[in-house]
Amino acid sequence: MESDELLIQPSSAEPIYRQIAQQLRRLIASGRLSPGADLPSVRDVAGRHAINPMTVSRAYGQLESEGLLERRRGKGMVVAALRGRAQSADRRLQQLQPQLDELARQARELGLPAESVLDRLRVLLETDQ
Amino acid sequence: MNATSAPGTIESRDFVLICRNIHKRFDGRKVLDDVSFSIAKGAVLGLLGRNGAGKTTLMRILVGLLMPESGSATVLDEPALRMSDAAKTRLGYVPQKPESLNWMTVENMLQFVGSFYPRWDSEYMWNSLMRWNISPSQRLAKLSPGERQRVALIRVLASCPELLILDEPASALDPVARRDFLREIALRAGEAGTSVLFSTHIVSDLERIASHVCFLHEGKLLLDTAMDDLKETHVRLSVSREAAVGLSKPLPGEIARHRRPDGGMSIVLTRKDLTPWPAAATASGATFEAMNLEDLFIEITDHPGVAWYPR
Numbered sequence: 001m002e003s004d005e006l007l008i009q010p011s012s013a014e015p016i017y018r019q020i021a022q023q024l025r026r027l028i029a030s031g032r033l034s035p036g037a038d039l040p041s042v043r044d045v046a047g048r049h050a051i052n053p054m055t056v057s058r059a060y061g062q063l064e065s066e067g068l069l070e071r072r073r074g075k076g077m078v079v080a081a082l083r084g085r086a087q088s089a090d091r092r093l094q095q096l097q098p099q100l101d102e103l104a105r106q107a108r109e110l111g112l113p114a115e116s117v118l119d120r121l122r123v124l125l126e127t128d129q
Numbered sequence: 130m131n132a133t134s135a136p137g138t139i140e141s142r143d144f145v146l147i148c149r150n151i152h153k154r155f156d157g158r159k160v161l162d163d164v165s166f167s168i169a170k171g172a173v174l175g176l177l178g179r180n181g182a183g184k185t186t187l188m189r190i191l192v193g194l195l196m197p198e199s200g201s202a203t204v205l206d207e208p209a210l211r212m213s214d215a216a217k218t219r220l221g222y223v224p225q226k227p228e229s230l231n232w233m234t235v236e237n238m239l240q241f242v243g244s245f246y247p248r249w250d251s252e253y254m255w256n257s258l259m260r261w262n263i264s265p266s267q268r269l270a271k272l273s274p275g276e277r278q279r280v281a282l283i284r285v286l287a288s289c290p291e292l293l294i295l296d297e298p299a300s301a302l303d304p305v306a307r308r309d310f311l312r313e314i315a316l317r318a319g320e321a322g323t324s325v326l327f328s329t330h331i332v333s334d335l336e337r338i339a340s341h342v343c344f345l346h347e348g349k350l351l352l353d354t355a356m357d358d359l360k361e362t363h364v365r366l367s368v369s370r371e372a373a374v375g376l377s378k379p380l381p382g383e384i385a386r387h388r389r390p391d392g393g394m395s396i397v398l399t400r401k402d403l404t405p406w407p408a409a410a411t412a413s414g415a416t417f418e419a420m421n422l423e424d425l426f427i428e429i430t431d432h433p434g435v436a437w438y439p440r
Contacts (some may be wrong), residue, residue, distance in 0.1 A: 010337045011422070013421045014360065042319070050312040052302045053319025055340075
């Protein structure tokens with residue numbers, strides 16, 4: 001994986017360490033990052049995006065404690081073996097829960113009926129990007 | 130945990146800068162009003178404030194160029210006003226408008242200044258001049274403001290300081306040079322353990338590299354917290370005109386509120402860690418909005434006067 005593949009938005013309301021952790025969780029859950037895959041070094045990510053290395057370490061550390069990443073001697077961080085495999089649909093859906101909560105909340109605030117929101121979402125999901 | 134929290138519980142040697150109860154007046158006008166904070170080793174503290182907030186005055190006091198009316202500043206374990214020459218070589222300061230030694234050429238100035246620093250990095254100096262397209266034989270006075278700022282940054286970074294104090298360091302830089310500079314600062318903090326204090330009003334720069342952030346507003350320090358925590362522990366509540374009537378008292382954790390032109394209210398709430406927001410805040414007619422740093426800065430500093438409470 002290359003540092004460029006991460007999308008960092010400093011002015012988002014979401015802290016940068018969370019942006020990194022969330023993107024990596026998704027890449028791992030979908031199997032796009034497979035077990036054993038190398039992660040870019042903290043220095044590389046920090047240098048590429050001009051962000052504080054401690055922020056990158058914090059994201060990596062969090063995923064390490066979740067068992068998604070592991071530290072290999074002399075190799076840096078790699079995607080962990082067991083839980084790194086593509087997860088069940090349930091687990092992957094769990095990754096989307098915060099975004100779904102937010103979407104549901106905003107839809108309620110706008111007074112939109114569930115059907116119309118679901119229709120729109122379905123169109124988005126079924127359209128090839 | 131907060132690297133800028135009051136020491137006392139923590140050994141002072143973990144901090145490269147400690148200032149306590151700094152007051153300063155110019156012509157009777159309060160410029161700094163009881164400012165206290167500290168910087169831990171390796172921390173990057175962004176000081177955010179509007180023009181005239183007192184940032185430059187504070188920095189000049191911290192590097193010993195200005196005497197506070199009261200209060201104390203300790204820099205690298207020495208009083209700011211009486212720093213030894215040895216301590217000064219470990220401190221790097223770039224003022225907002227670097228002007229010293231302007232009659233010299235770039236190369237002469239850097240060689241001259243470099244001779245005072247035991248850890249001077251000539252290789253870094255030459256590489257940076259090349260990367261930033263600065264002719265070593267050019268006279269400093271002839272440089273554009275952006276080039277002059279770049280030379281000042283090269284000078285201070287080549288001295289490999291343990292503490293960097295930078296007053297609006299990126300204001301005259303173009304976007305490419307600015308990104309380059311931010312990268313250098315971020316990596317030095319992360320790898321060499323360099324501590325940094327920098328003032329800015331370019332909020333996104335601060336969001337990239339700062340580990341901690343302080344708001345200085347009208348001479349007072351309003352906020353002092355770790356960058357990541359800041360975004361997770363502050364939220365804006367938008368309250369409709371109808372719901373505003375029910376919120377006649379401050380909510381738990383409220384730090385700012387103002388009335389909107391439509392009769393509704395904006396309220397900024399803060400919480401400790403990730404505890405749930407108060408129930409009163411989730412009343413109908415109120416919506417939560419996450420805030421980035423700029424939103425929060427504006428909410429806190431753009432609404433002078435007393436908070437407004439419906440009767």
